[in-house]
Amino acid sequence: MALDAESEAIGNLLYDRGILTDEQLDEAEDLAEAWNLGLVEVLLGKRWLKAATIYRELAYYYDVPLLDLSETLADSALLRRYDVTEMTEAQVIPVREENGRLTVATARPGPVTLVRIIEIFGSEVDIAVATRLDISLALQSAFREEQSHEAVYGLAETDPVMSASNVILPAQVVVLYGCISLFLLGLAFAPVPTLIALNVVMTVFYLGNFLFKATLVWVGSEAQERMSQSIAAEAAMLHDDELPVYTVLVPMFREPEVLPILTNALRNLDYPLAKLDIKIVLEESDHDTIEAARSLDLEGVFEIVLVPASHPQTKPKACNYALQYARGDFLVIFDAEDKPEPDQLKKVIATFRQSSPNTACVQCRLNYYNAQENWLTRMFTLDYSLWFDLMLPGLQRLGVPIPLGGTSNHFRMDVLRQLKAWDPHNVTEDADLGIRLTQKGYRVGVIDSTTFEEANVSIPNWIRQRSRWIKGYMQTFLVHTRRPVHLARTVGLPGLIGFVFFIGGTFLSGLLNPIFWGIFVLWMIFGAQLIEPYFPPAILYMSLINLLAGNALLIYLTMVAPFRRRWTYLAPWGVTVVGYWVLMTIASYKALKQLVSNPFYWEKTQHGLSKHTAAELKAAGDEGEAAT
Amino acid sequence: MRDLVWKIALWLLVSAAMLLPIAWVEGHGFLSSATIQMWAKAIVLTDGPAVFRATDAFFPPLPFAIALVMQVLSGGTDIPLPHVLSAAVGGLLAVAWYYNLINRAAYDRLSAVLVVLLLVLNPVFLRSLSEGPSMMFLILGAWLFFRGLVNIRLFGTAPDMMKVALGLLVATMSHELGVLFALATLPALVLAARPSLLLVSPSGYLVSMFFPVVAAVLSLFFVSAVLKTDFFAVQLLSPDSAWAGATFLAIFCLLPVPLMVIFRLFLQPRFSMPLGGMLLTLVGMALLNRVYPVEPDPVLVAAPALGAIPVAARWWTRTSLRSTPLAALMVLSAMLGGWALGTLGAPESRAWLQAASGRMVTNPVAQAAHVAAFLRDRDEVLADVERHPDLVAALGNASNFIAAGDPAYDRVLFGGRPAGKFVVIGVDENDPVVRDRLLRALPRLKNNNDSRFDLVYDTGSWMVYRVNRAGDT
Structure with missing residues (x-):
């Protein structure tokens, strides 16, 4: 696409005024043509000029x-007279009103914006011209109450049954109470049959859980290889000029040290930087991270969003x-510490193109x-x-x-907004959203592109993180x-069974494991009597199958897991996964306690503890300097 | 879902068809000792005295466990249930091979049917069907392993690793020979591995490949210990130097197709190395069987090679005429298999060949039918049921026996006062070792020379005594 006249003129102006060099202008013009963007957007994505300089020159032009x-x-009162969504989309705000005339600030003056104004x-x-960051902050300041309310209660008010703001509904309490009463009555009047019945339920659950996981691994791996190849091929063929604007949300809290890693990773994405709408989402009270973000003097495509303090203070609310x-x-x-593979966004675009229209998330x-x-x-x-x-490919x-993972889930914006996004009261909001999407008739895809993160190096930190999950x-x-019934109707029988085993199984196995471990120890010490x-006999044999074959199967699956990435050196460590299960059990009981006592509390995971992070920080710093 | 229902229907149909060749040789008197053994064990364990405690190992657990469940569910039939299980596994193999050729190797339906038909009509396959479910499960395990072995090199996905593991597990849990098969895979796994996997961590690769077998064996030892049952035992036979040569020749008879595919793909290591690994496994298993003899019949030792044929056929270079040379080689393989049965096979294999060709052979169960009829209405019969599976199979139940585990039986073995009302013993004049443990404990019964017992039935090979209580106080 040829460069538009406005871009050409602005380019010449910047060059004439000695702000851009000859080479920079040529490169920027080439990129603008290749990306099908204006020159200003390209320059905002480069570190050659400070954003303030670009806006100053725009005003001059x-x-x-x-x-x-x-x-x-x-004027906040003035701002509030207009629609926030329209102003956000057009990046314009009224600044003041004098003698019946409005002064309107825009970050992107030009004919298109004028029409919108x-x-x-x-x-x-x-x-008038103002920086995009200033306009955004003005909007945030004027609409903070409404938008904060929307962030917290948007889902609870429009779709209350899907919100975790009520941990448990009265009907669920009645059912739970009924089950416990039945169990206690059974214990009182027929203790042995009751315990046998409970044993049967738990044993069948375990057996189902083992078989379900084996099935997932089997069917998942079979399908993904073929699809991965076709997605990679289409992603490689995508032209930059046809790529849409992509919003990248990076919620952070008290982790100023990893900001350089993050910004560096985002710069390394194989996606036109000018088509990225990067929002670094920070809590208003997190002064250290805010200061660190500002001191990095980031390109114009990076924008800081400050989230007003309110309860619950969770990542989904910030998002x-x-x-x-x-x-x-x-x-x-x-x-913040994520390192996505560079072609991830393109692969996602290719996936959306190849998938059915109801695919809402990848x-x-x-x-x-x-x-x-x-x-x-x-x-x-x-x-x-x-x-x-x-x-996940098996699911x-x-x-x-x-259940979506914590990060690297890519959404279609229209669907995300329609569904009122994440549940701020749910501490695994992504997992919840994945289930909600399916219930609403949308599909979630899984693709072969990896985001590398920092694994927790400390057991207490890990337990905090896992207990939240x-x-x-x-x-x-x-x-x-x-x-x-609604769940079964919307996700189907396999979906329902899968939901019970995958979501329910994950925490139930953690809670039930110590019971069976205890029985096993008693058996070994005091004998079978x-x-x-x-x-x-039937339950004994089934329990033996669970104990030996089931656990061996899970250990084996753990050993098989790293082969796809050729990390064979990790496979023997799979034998020690039993120790990991013990940690999971501890985390499960901590989670259960917290569900009762403090359901919306967000256990913060401390990042940056790894010794690799120091090396990453240094590398990010070096690359950042090289880019300037 | 409809696809699955259709596959299950096809499996049932093919399994039923698999019963025909089994019934044909059985009709001509052939019943393998392995089948009789398993059938009798299933009868004794489900219908026998509640106190019965097997002194023989529960090995191999996979076919035994399924046979037991079938025996419980059916309540006992006149058809040997191991045969039904054997046919079911044979049907499963045929259907799986068919779909594998169609879906993975893009064979047309006619060619796939032809290939599978030639495979299941191979005399060694038919002999394996009659041998019993242990051998059929071993072929299944071998096929799964070979499939995974080649796929690991080519694709390296988790299901491929699971196929290798499952194959080894099925083989180990199904037949004594399967244990040797699993051991023999070790060099093959190295030969067939992706160089990148081995380079990163050879130990990691091998540990994870062998974990299922080790876990299964340890689990069986654990179960044996806690349930005080002999779940795991491999009985070694006396070595015979003739085996090795005959076994290699028998294996070679089944390998024309794999050898041709290896020859054609020799210069492509990603194919030839894992395919060569299949051969290495089979040869290694035969060598181990020479050192630790568990299976005396060279033809049956060669039977797992049947699992290599569909894997090789799957990787036969895709040309429009591939079915013709493939079919020709499979016909050759079938002919060689028939020759191997007649020339290299052990007496049971030769007997099978006779029965298959329409000549009557001795049926041990039919031979025991007469004494079984005599005992049918008598109870409290002392019998060494584990050494006389033919008697149990002929009787169809074991409820009127006093068997191992019953204190009365154990007392007799230790020289105590005879219990029960009757004693049945089997006499084999040709056997240098007295296998009947009751006869070992009461040797004078052989010549009707024990005053505590009155001979009431005698056919030479079977003798039944009534316990004489005249001297009891």
Whole structure:
């Protein structure tokens, strides 16, 4: 696509005024043509010029004043008279009103914006230029109450049955109470048959869980190889000029140290930087990270969104808040320490193109770059390899609702907004959203593109993180079983079974394991006589199958998991996965306790503890300097 | 779902068809000792005295466990249930091979049917069907392993690794020879591995490949220990130097197709190495069987090579005329298989060949039918049921026996006072070792020379005594 006249003129101006060099201008013009963007957008994605310089020159070019909104504060009352969505999309705000004329600030003056300004504010306007960041902050300041409320209660008010704001509904309490009463009555009047019946339920559950996981691994791996090749081929053929604007949300909290890694990773994405709408989402109270972000003096495509303090202070609430300022057709969430594979966004676009129209989300794989650091990181890597590389593709193949992973899930923006995005009361909001998407008739895809993260190196830190995940799974299970018939109708029988085993199984096995371990120890110490009354032969043999074949199967699957990435050196560590299960059990009970006592509390995972992170920080710093 | 129903229907149909060749040779008197053994064990364990405690091992657990379940569910039939299981596994193999050729190797339906038909009509396959489910499961395990072995090199996905593991597990849990098969795979796994996998961590690769077998064996030892049952045992036979040569020749008779595919793909290591690994496994298993003899019949030792044929056929270079040379080689293989049975096979294989060609052979169960009829209405019969599976099979139940595990039986073995009302013993004049443990404990019964017993039935090979209580106080 040829360069438009406006870009050409602005380019010449910058060159004439000695702001751009000859080479920079040539490169920027080439990129603008290749990406089908204006020159200003390209320059905002480069680190040659400070954003303030570009806006200053824009004002000069259009012969309009440049407003510094940090000094000339926008009139919040005036702002609130207009539609926030329209202003956000057009990147325009009214700054003041004098003598019936509005002064409207825009980050992108030009004919298109002028038309939008007239549509929104009428023709009695004076135009000024302000930076995109200033405009965004002014909008956030003026609408903070409404948008904060929307971020917290948007889902609960429009679709309350899908919200975890009520941990458990009265009907669920009645059912739970009934079950416990029945069990206690059974214990009182027929203790042995009751315990046998309970044993049968648990044993069958375990057996089903083992078989389900083996099936997932088998069917998942079969399908994914062929699809991966076709997606990679289409992604490689995508032209930059046809790529849509992509919003990247990076929620962070008290982790200033990893910001350089993140920005560096995002710069390395094989996607026109000018088509990225990167939002670094920070809590207003997190002064250290805010300061660190500002001091990095990032390119114009990076935008800081400050989330007002409110309860619950969770990542989904921050994302919901930032979503209201997102401009992309697609959206992805990355964690601060994430290193996505460079072609990930293109692969996602290719996947959306190849998938059915109801595909609303694509989950990429997660894995770790510090697998070899200690036992825990090895086990965590095996765990994630099994989960993301083998099981999630299996869920996709079987049509089971996919609980999305914490990051690297890519959404179609229209669907995300329609569904009111994430549940801020659910501490595994992504898992919940994956199930909700399926229930609403949308499909979640899984693709072969990996985001590498920092595996937890500390056991207490890991337990905190895992207990949050398990608590979130408990919340998700409680939310989506409120209407079991509706769930079965919307996700189908395989989906329902898969949901029970995958979501329910994950936390139930953690809770039940110590019971069976205890029985096993008693059996070994005191002999079979002690347990015989509660283990009739059929149950005994089934329990033995679970104990030996089931556990061996899970260990084997753990060993198989890293082969796809050729990480064979990790396979023998799979034998020690039993220790990891013990940690899972501890986390499960912590989660259960917290579900009762503090359901919406977000256990913060401390990042940056890995010794690899220091090396990453240095590399990011070096690359950042090289780019300037 | 409809596809699955159709596959299950096809499997049932083919399994039923597999019963025909089994019934044909059985009709001519052939019943393998392995089948009789398993059938009798299933009868004794389900219908026998509640106190019965097997002194023989529960090995191999996979076919035994399924046979037991079938025996419980059916309540006993006149058809040997191991035959039904054997036919079911044979049907499963045929259907799986057919779909594998169609879906993975893009054979047309007619060619796939032809290939599978020639495979199942191979006399060694038919002999294996009659041998019993252990051998059929071993072929299944070998096929799964070979399939996974080649795929690991080519694709390296988790299901391929699971195929290797499952194959080894099925083989080990199904037949004594399967244990040797699993051991023999070790060099083959190295030969067939992706160089990249071995380079990263050879130990990691091998540990994960062998984990299922090790876990299964340890699990069986654990179960044996906690349930105080002999679940795992491989009985070694006396070595015979003639085996090795005959076995290699028998294996070679089944390999024309794999050898041709290896020859054609020799210069492509990604194919030829894992395909060569299949051969290496078979040869290694035969060598191990020479050192640790568990299967005396060279033809049956060669039978797992049948699993290599569909894998080789799957990788036969795709040309429009591939079915013709393939079919020709399979016909050759079938002819060689027939020759091997007659020339290299052990007496049972030769007997099978006779029965298959329409000549009557001795049926051990039919031979025991007369004594079984005599015992049918008598109870409290002391019998060494584990050494006389033919008697149990002929009787169809074991409820009127006093068997191992019953204190009365054990007392007799230790020289105590005879219990029960009757004692049945089997006499084999040609056997240098007295296998009947009751006869070993009461040797004078052989010549009707024990005053505590009155001979009431005698055919030379079977003798039944009534316990004489005259001297009891």
